[in-house]
Amino acid sequence: MKTMKGLPICVALLGGLLPIAAAYGAGYTPVTAARLSNPEPENWLMTRGNYQGWSYSPLDQINAANVKKLVPVWAYSTGVNSGHQSPPIVNNGIMFVSTPSAQVIALDAKTGAPLWRYKRELPDDFSALHNTNRGVALYGDKVYVTGLEPVLVALDAKTGKVVWEATLEDYHQGYYSTMAPLIVKGKVMAGVSGGEFGVRGFVQAFDSETGKPVWKTYTVPAPGEPGSETWQTADTWKRGGASTWMTGNYDPDTNLTFWGTGNASPWFGDQRPGDNLYTSSTVAIDPDTGAIKAHFQYHWNDSWDWDEMNAPMVVDYKKDGKTVKGLLKPARNGYLYWLSRSSDGIGFVGATNYVKQDVFKSIDPKTGRPSYNADKVPGTGKKASFCPSLWGGKDWPFEAYNPKTGMVYIPANENHCGFLEGKVQEYVAGKWWTGVDIPDIGFTVAKDAKFFGDIQAWDVSAGKKVWDYKFEKSMAWGPILTTGGGLVFTGGTNDRKFRAFDASNGKLLWQVGTNSGITAPPSSYSVDGKQYIAVVSGWGVDPAFQQGLLHNLIPSWDAAVPEGGVIWVFALSE
Amino acid sequence: MNKKTFEGNKAGCEDCQRRVAQRRSVLKTVLGLGVSLPFFDVVAAQAKDPAATPPTAGDQFVFVLGDKKGEVIKVEDLALGGPQQLAYPMEPTGSVVRDGSRLNQVLLIRLDPEQLSPEAKANSSEGVVAYSAICTHQGCDVSQWKTDTNTLLCVCHGSEFDPKDRAKVTFGPAPRRLAMLPVKVVDGVVVVASAFKGKPGFMDL
Numbered sequence: 117m118k119t120m121k122g123l124p125i126c127v128a129l130l131g132g133l134l135p136i137a138a139a140y141g142a143g144y145t146p147v148t149a150a151r152l153s154n155p156e157p158e159n160w161l162m163t164r165g166n167y168q169g170w171s172y173s174p175l176d177q178i179n180a181a182n183v184k185k186l187v188p189v190w191a192y193s194t195g196v197n198s199g200h201q202s203p204p205i206v207n208n209g210i211m212f213v214s215t216p217s218a219q220v221i222a223l224d225a226k227t228g229a230p231l232w233r234y235k236r237e238l239p240d241d242f243s244a245l246h247n248t249n250r251g252v253a254l255y256g257d258k259v260y261v262t263g264l265e266p267v268l269v270a271l272d273a274k275t276g277k278v279v280w281e282a283t284l285e286d287y288h289q290g291y292y293s294t295m296a297p298l299i300v301k302g303k304v305m306a307g308v309s310g311g312e313f314g315v316r317g318f319v320q321a322f323d324s325e326t327g328k329p330v331w332k333t334y335t336v337p338a339p340g341e342p343g344s345e346t347w348q349t350a351d352t353w354k355r356g357g358a359s360t361w362m363t364g365n366y367d368p369d370t371n372l373t374f375w376g377t378g379n380a381s382p383w384f385g386d387q388r389p390g391d392n393l394y395t396s397s398t399v400a401i402d403p404d405t406g407a408i409k410a411h412f413q414y415h416w417n418d419s420w421d422w423d424e425m426n427a428p429m430v431v432d433y434k435k436d437g438k439t440v441k442g443l444l445k446p447a448r449n450g451y452l453y454w455l456s457r458s459s460d461g462i463g464f465v466g467a468t469n470y471v472k473q474d475v476f477k478s479i480d481p482k483t484g485r486p487s488y489n490a491d492k493v494p495g496t497g498k499k500a501s502f503c504p505s506l507w508g509g510k511d512w513p514f515e516a517y518n519p520k521t522g523m524v525y526i527p528a529n530e531n532h533c534g535f536l537e538g539k540v541q542e543y544v545a546g547k548w549w550t551g552v553d554i555p556d557i558g559f560t561v562a563k564d565a566k567f568f569g570d571i572q573a574w575d576v577s578a579g580k581k582v583w584d585y586k587f588e589k590s591m592a593w594g595p596i597l598t599t600g601g602g603l604v605f606t607g608g609t610n611d612r613k614f615r616a617f618d619a620s621n622g623k624l625l626w627q628v629g630t631n632s633g634i635t636a637p638p639s640s641y642s643v644d645g646k647q648y649i650a651v652v653s654g655w656g657v658d659p660a661f662q663q664g665l666l667h668n669l670i671p672s673w674d675a676a677v678p679e680g681g682v683i684w685v686f687a688l689s690e
Numbered sequence: 691m692n693k694k695t696f697e698g699n700k701a702g703c704e705d706c707q708r709r710v711a712q713r714r715s716v717l718k719t720v721l722g723l724g725v726s727l728p729f730f731d732v733v734a735a736q737a738k739d740p741a742a743t744p745p746t747a748g749d750q751f752v753f754v755l756g757d758k759k760g761e762v763i764k765v766e767d768l769a770l771g772g773p774q775q776l777a778y779p780m781e782p783t784g785s786v787v788r789d790g791s792r793l794n795q796v797l798l799i800r801l802d803p804e805q806l807s808p809e810a811k812a813n814s815s816e817g818v819v820a821y822s823a824i825c826t827h828q829g830c831d832v833s834q835w836k837t838d839t840n841t842l843l844c845v846c847h848g849s850e851f852d853p854k855d856r857a858k859v860t861f862g863p864a865p866r867r868l869a870m871l872p873v874k875v876v877d878g879v880v881v882v883a884s885a886f887k888g889k890p891g892f893m894d895l
Binding site: 240241242243245247288542544546547548553554555661664 | 754755756791792793824828829830831834843845846847848891892
């Protein structure tokens with residue numbers, strides 16, 4: 117671990133040679149609730165840029181006219197393999213990047229000089245299905261990260277030393293955690309993974325200073341709690357899923373956090389009759405008390421492993437000439453949802469499919485509840501095929517909203533389908549338990565498909581697709597960043613490229629080849645008046661697994677993309 | 691019994707022994723359900739805790755899954771030519787199942803002794819070989835069996851291991867062989883002959 121601790125003070129006095137002294141200068145700027153509600157354009161204080169989840173940077177020094185002059189200014193190897201999915205978080209010139217195996221690296225955001233590294237010692241016998249980390253959260257003078265085995269860790273932002281740890285759950289029961297925490301008014305909220313291991317999902321809040329648990333809210337109700345009637349067979353709620361593996365968004369006006377929930381467990385709906393609240397849903401949770409104030413379920417009695425893990429973006433839009441205080445979500449199930457938000461409810465406004473989807477027969481115009489084509493619903497001993505595949509119209513990679521263009525940019529995937537047939541699997545704590553073995557998960561592609569990955573731009577108020585950019589030989593696994601300079605940045609392809617598009621018309625303006633495939637969100641920040649675009653390149657986890665399947669289906673595609681994380685930072689050449 | 695209680699009360703070995711005895715009685719009722727009681731992973735002196743101790747000479751094995759979950763594995767329970775059975779070692783005198791660490795999970799398979807490589811044969815008995823069931827790639831269970839290639843298959847990313855040839859990697863991303871656990875057969879029961887050869891586990895984390 118690189119640290120300057122223990123060196124004599126006389127060295128520090130020798131012209132500020134120590135990176136830590138130089139970078140931290142007068143001190144670390146504490147992150148306050150006010151700053152999180154109104155983040156400065158020159159910083160990137162949380163994984164999706166703002167509480168509303170826009171993945172938008174207002175910075176415009178880099179714009180559509182000059183982006184072709186973007187060059188790498190520094191790079192840094194994380195020293196870790198597996199899928200890197202976290203954005204560079206920046207607070208006044210200090211950058212924090214989390215990596216697989218729950219490490220955190222702090223660097224000088226301008227020069228790339230390393231400041232400290234936190235490396236977690238994981239138990240010998242622990243393994244996670246998805247070895248990744250989706251980012252740190254900042255509050256006060258601390259940096260918060262989930263520790264993979266499901267713990268929440270608070271680090272001192274200046275030194276990387278552990279201040280406190282709080283256990284979320286027991287990994288022997290199949291729980292793990294990869295998500296970036298959400299911090300609202302001094303409460304640090306974390307969720308868990310394990311939807312393939314028979315867990316019961318929850319969100320838990322801890323005091324940011326002490327790590328003491330404040331409240332814990334399950335996303336599957338127990339008997340007697342509201343929604344429990346949607347688990348008709350006794351005890352199915354105990355292992356019902358609804359994992360909480362992506363960070364929530366927050367609306368300060370209604371004081372509500374919005375959380376996405378994962379697939380229902382096991383994977384086959386007929387093994388747990390009922391709507392199965394709150395699986396494949398958005399739940400609104402009061403950050404002060406943990407109470408569930410509202411919910412919206414995208415598809416009931418899930419049988420396709422279509423998690424709805426991403427929280428919807430908090431976006432206001434126009435509908436029939438009136439402004440709607442809204443929520444916007446391109447769902448894994450292949451539909452783009454327009455919803456409304458208020459202090460006591462989430463309303464359905466409309467939905468349009470953004471990829472081919474053959475499961476829904478219709479959607480109720482008032483409630484948003486779909487009806488299903490029976491032959492597209494897998495069951496126990498009943499094989500069924502469906503489009504899109506279990507990875508959905510999009511998976512977890514973030515969409516982005518640009519308030520200047522009024523558009524939402526979606527990393528979509530087309531021309532892939534799946535099939536599943538369920539069986540009753542014996543439950544053993546900590547073991548894969550879905551009703552189907554991994555080798556039997558069906559995945560197919562349309563043989564004559566002209567494209568797969570598809571960056572789609574939709575005018576939010578008009579409800580129409582404006583442009584799209586198709587990838588002929590790759591899926592799109594890149595979260596999107598959009599900027600005030602009129603740009604859309606994304607990686608996500610198996611050719612290891614990082615690209616910039618004109619946000620208004622989708623024209624490809626710039627690209628660069630990196631070391632590996634990019635599945636992490638880009639971020640933007642500025643130091644001493646100069647704007648930077650930063651992204652971590654490091655392939656792995658589901659995109660890697662899927663690439664192997666794609667190679668079997670389309671032999672001309674490489675079976676693998678090289679792994680290994682590198683932080684890339686770009687700026688305009690002088 | 692939960693993690694917090696145990697950690698908060700570490701004073702004195704008498705306390706440790708009492709809790710181990712409690713655990714044994716709990717285990718006898720949940721034997722074979724594969725439930726790992728979590729707090730033993732934080733005990734510093736693991737040698738004192740039989741559940742987390744690695745497989746030891748003389749241990750028997752119990753089934754992790756299926757109709758015979760929790761029962762002692764006999765040679766006749768293992769189908770000749772595969773598939774493998776997942777097992778945890780069991781300390782025979784106190785019937786303590788060593789499921790305190792997932793790294794103790796093994797797979798047993800019975801093959802034709804004449805088809806075994808010299809190294810595999812040297813650690814086998816009546817054609818029974820035992821290997822770590824933890825894939826050396828990212829730690830998933832090597833619980834599947836491929837009938838066309840007669841190889842052990844990891845559920846997660848498709849790594850395959852040849853049980854006749856000391857669990858050599860024959861396909862997929864696993865970087866190395868599965869650790870081998872020498873076994874012998876005593877009165878028809880499969881028994882641990884000596885400690886793991888090679889280290890069970892994986893490199894990524």
